[in-house]
Amino acid sequence: MISNILTWAVQRRLASIDHFRQHPLAAQQQVFEGLLHTARDTQWGRQYGYAEAPSRQEFARRVPVSSYEQLYPHLERMLHGEADVLWPGATTWFAKSSGTTNARSKYIPVSRQSLHDCHYRAGRDMVAMATSLYPEADVMAGKTLSLGGTHTANPFRPHTDSRVGDVSAVIMQNLPAWAEFLRTPPLELALLDEWEEKIERIARHVQHIDVTTLAGVPTWMIVLLRRVVELAGAANITEVWPNLRLFLHGAVAFGPYRELFRQLIPGGQMRYLEIYNASEGYFAFQDQPDSEDMLLLLDHGVYYEFIPAEEFGAEHPRTVLLEDVELGRNYALVISTNAGLWRYKIGDTVRFTCLAPYRIRISGRTKHFLNAFGEEVVIENADAALAAACAATGALVRDFTAAPVYFSSTDGASRGGHQWLVEFMQAPADAPQFAQVLDETLRQLNSDYDAKRYRDIALVAPVVQAVPAGTFERWLARKGKLGGQHKVPRLSNSRDVIDEILEQLNN
Structure with missing residues (x-):
């Protein structure tokens, strides 16, 4: 009986889910207006004229897109107990995160509303x-x-x-x-x-x-x-x-x-x-049993904008609104939330797989990808390639990280490569085949990677190195990041992580 009552209670939300599926732009407009109205008398809201009820286009012109570092002076004041900075009142709870590309701790405000x-x-x-x-x-x-x-x-x-x-x-x-x-x-x-x-x-x-x-x-x-x-x-x-x-x-x-x-x-x-x-919010979940696509949540106190891939490195990136996104393109996620994060670059990239309703897949991170040689390998590519290599060789992967490696060929030309450290729970039956399938799958999935791999001219085949069980846990423990939401950076254009792990293995 308790199970039936609880099931009935939670299923009352299904109507709301259906509503924002069918009316996504109206749902986002309502969230947008609610956020600005609630924060109009905060220091940030007064600075950017929230009380004037700017349009979404005017909001994008007035308010800068911010990284954590750029927003931190305001967050630091909140951490010290100052009220009405980015969100009404004083925030008492903060989600602490190291992120996946930044070793310093991040403190993300968690308001009662969020x-x-x-x-x-x-x-x-x-x-x-x-x-x-x-x-x-x-x-x-x-x-x-x-x-x-x-x-x-x-x-x-x-x-x-x-x-x-x-x-x-x-x-x-x-x-x-x-x-x-x-x-x-x-x-x-x-x-x-x-x-x-x-x-x-x-x-x-x-x-x-x-x-x-x-x-x-x-x-x-x-x-x-x-x-x-x-x-x-x-x-x-x-x-x-x-x-x-x-x-x-x-x-x-x-x-x-x-x-x-x-x-x-x-x-x-x-x-x-x-x-x-x-830490910043709850953005999407699967709503179909046989698809990995996730439904973007549009009435949960988060207003979304999207930075096209060609703008990722821009100092003042152009954003597009939800109604202007295109299928199959990579976008960096920009959020404004009911905890006081305004036009905040969360660091994740997504691509839309459906526009009615809006469904996405996480494709990587703006700084968490391999692009040392113009190959633009994102997490989505890496996960799919590893899955194919495991299927072909009977392997089971516990954890991994990959980074670029440089060396000189015999004619003196500089060529690049990728080094993968993989912790297996079940080793591949054929290690060379594992690396070969990994490489072949990346070439099939990513035309930029394939072009760089052509005849080994710009990029040679990846080197896969198996590491002992517990390697990544020990590295996380040394960094004070064991457990919880902490995880090993999967891909990086820097060798900092991979060199630390290799040094750990040698000591």
């Missing part, structure tokens, strides 16, 4: 969508096992109630009672800051609970599930949780982990839905 009207609303929508797509799964009948990080005192004012932490920890700490009732483990375990202890204690706690849904980052969920199986003395996780039916996953591409989950959760009963959320 928690309730963005993160929690989208969470309800995701559950509503899951119950609609897969009614036979009865996901509300058991517990949702969610993994997250931790939170600590705000270092800028440590003796106040202000807190900073992983966005998952911020969300869990502030969950409404009905949502906390649905999840496991209890907060005292979920928010532990020592990751190895957390995994062990959670595994021991949850093995005797009726878990029907998983939610979290695939990388760390795999670690937990393997430990649960080991503790239970089971062959796979379905022997521990026979009613497990759904995994809500995000933060990293799922392709390299799909086979690992199939082995841990055999049979055809398991369903997987991808979510696109970040």
Whole structure:
């Protein structure tokens, strides 16, 4: 009965989802007007004339596109407790993130409005969508096992109630009672800051609970599930949780982990839905069972603009509105949010796969790609190529990173290459074939890469180096980024990350 009541309650959001699917521009206009009206009396709102109710075009002319570094002077004042800077009132919660291309900590404001009207609303929508797509799964009948990080005192004012932490920890700490009732483990375990202890204690706690849904980052969920199986003395996780039916996953591409989950959760009963959320907000999720495309969420307190690929490096980039995006093109995401981020470059790139309704795929990051030689390899290419190499050789990839390498050919000409460090959970049956399929797939997917690879003139074949188990976890631990939403940068135009890992292996 409780399951039926909860399912009915969350499915009330389906009508709202259908509304912004059918009326996307009206939904975004309403969000835009609401944001400016709410922030009109903040320092930022007064500076840019929000009270004048500028049009979306005028808003784009008045307000600069900002990176985190450019917005930080305002965020720093908020961190120190100043009110009405970017958003009304004083912000007490901040999501701490190192990002994927910047080693310094970022502090993203999390307002009460963004928690309730963005993160929690989208969470309800995701559950509503899951119950609609897969009614036979009865996901509300058991517990949702969610993994997250931790939170600590705000270092800028440590003796106040202000807190900073992983966005998952911020969300869990502030969950409404009905949502906390649905999840496991209890907060005292979920928010532990020592990751190895957390995994062990959670595994021991949850093995005797009726878990029907998983939610979290695939990388760390795999670690937990393997430990649960080991503790239970089971062959796979379905022997521990026979009613497990759904995994809500995000933060990293799922392709390299799909086979690992199939082995841990055999049979055809398991369903997987991808979510696109970040410290800055909750942006999209899958709304179709047989497609990896994600529905852009348009009434969740986030107003979107898009920077075309040719403008990525511009000091004052041109943006396009939602109604002007084109299919198949890469765009950098620019957001204005109900936490006070204004025309903020989140760093992710997306491409639209459908315009009615608006559906996207994450294609990479503006700084998180390989383009040292004009090859323009994005994460989407890398994930697909790795998946093909795994399928061809029976390999299973736990983690990877790739970076450029330079060397001189015999005639003195400079040619480039890519070095891949790959941590396998199951090594390829044929390592040279793995590298060959990786290369061939990248050439098929990416015409720029293919052109540079032609006859090895500009770019030679990639070098794939297998690294021992635990290599990437040790690197994350050394950087103080173990667990939570932290992840290894997949692609980089710099060799900083890959050289640090190689130095670690040699010591």
